[in-house]
Amino acid sequence: MKKIKLICQIVAAFVIALFAYNIFYQPHSESVKAQVKQKLPAVLQQEDAGKGLPEGKLRITMLNIGQGDALLLQDGKQTVMVDVGDSRARRSKDGKVSDNGGKDALVKALDKAGVKSINTVIVTHHHSDHMGNIMYVRGKYSVKNIYDSGYPNNNFAASVKLHEDLRAGMYNNRVLKAGDTVKLGRNYYLEVLAPGDFLDKRLYKNINNTSLVMMLHYGDFKMLLTGDAEKGVEGALVQKYGSKLQADVLKVGHHGSQTSSIWQFVQAVKPKYALISCGPFEIFHHPNKDVLGRLKQSGVKALTTFDHGSITVTTDGKSFDVQTER
Numbered sequence: 670m671k672k673i674k675l676i677c678q679i680v681a682a683f684v685i686a687l688f689a690y691n692i693f694y695q696p697h698s699e700s701v702k703a704q705v706k707q708k709l710p711a712v713l714q715q716e717d718a719g720k721g722l723p724e725g726k727l728r729i730t731m732l733n734i735g736q737g738d739a740l741l742l743q744d745g746k747q748t749v750m751v752d753v754g755d756s757r758a759r760r761s762k763d764g765k766v767s768d769n770g771g772k773d774a775l776v777k778a779l780d781k782a783g784v785k786s787i788n789t790v791i792v793t794h795h796h797s798d799h800m801g802n803i804m805y806v807r808g809k810y811s812v813k814n815i816y817d818s819g820y821p822n823n824n825f826a827a828s829v830k831l832h833e834d835l836r837a838g839m840y841n842n843r844v845l846k847a848g849d850t851v852k853l854g855r856n857y858y859l860e861v862l863a864p865g866d867f868l869d870k871r872l873y874k875n876i877n878n879t880s881l882v883m884m885l886h887y888g889d890f891k892m893l894l895t896g897d898a899e900k901g902v903e904g905a906l907v908q909k910y911g912s913k914l915q916a917d918v919l920k921v922g923h924h925g926s927q928t929s930s931i932w933q934f935v936q937a938v939k940p941k942y943a944l945i946s947c948g949p950f951e952i953f954h955h956p957n958k959d960v961l962g963r964l965k966q967s968g969v970k971a972l973t974t975f976d977h978g979s980i981t982v983t984t985d986g987k988s989f990d991v992q993t994e995r
């Protein structure tokens with residue numbers, strides 16, 4: 670009987686102690702969460718730190734469309750294009766070599782990528798090899814948004830027409846400049862680095878230098894998109910941004926031409942891969958051997974659409990891989 674009484678006293682004492690601990694000592698779980706959050710960087714102050722990264726994966730495809738640029742961004746929710754290539758195929762002066770480009774090449778590449786509609790098109794600048802297909806694309810793929818840098822090419826009818834339409838308020842237009850951000854998703858956005866007031870206005874006499882230069886951010890992954898920006902712009906970018914230009918992948922400026930990819934710029938970006946969209950060397954002499962030499966000397970792996978077909982970068986925001994069509 671004494672043993673039973675003793676056991677009951679022990680159990681009662683334990684229950685009372687546990688009750689007192691919960692009331693007077695154990696901190697409320699929400700308070701614990703708040704204290705922990707205060708010690709975390711702002712980007713990680715969430716119930717699940719992993720939510721700081723975008724959901725799923727981003728697929729970035731430099732399309733093989735001959736001489737020109739057309740970059741496809743697909744995150745499973747929306748499709749974005751940076752430039753749309755040339756509407757015409759190009760041939761060598763003797764007519765024997767073709768760049769296998771033009772509208773048909775773009776349509777084929779988009780079909781292969783499973784594109785049915787395109788939410789947003791960003792025109793880096795108004796040269797035909799970057800925006801020649803814009804009239805076709807905006808109608809065929811039900812484009813909602815078209816952004817550019819606001820510098821038309823008065824010698825190109827499609828540019829003049831697009832400029833008029835955009836300035837009239839069509840396609841939810843935005844004129845982008847340094848400091849702007851195009852938000853595409855959670856921790857998925859384009860940061861505009863140029864054009865901007867820091868550039869010498871004389872540079873804009875060359876349409877290539879009106880190119881939008883943008884840093885693509887997807888989680889921790891970064892890719893620098895340069896349009897056809899040339900040496901003067903690259904030098905100014907290095908002076909203004911310095912090490913902030915560092916990126917995992919570089920879309921090489923002006924198809925690998927000798928006008929771009931100066932040593933200081935390549936050293937500032939420090940990419941692991943450099944992607945070059947170009948046609949046959951016999952026609953355009955792209956990419957330039959000195960540019961390839963600078964990239965190689967810097968430890969950068971260069972890939973061209975002419976040699977490798979469409980080039981696809983896939984990232985989950987932490988790591989990335991690169992695959993080629995051939």
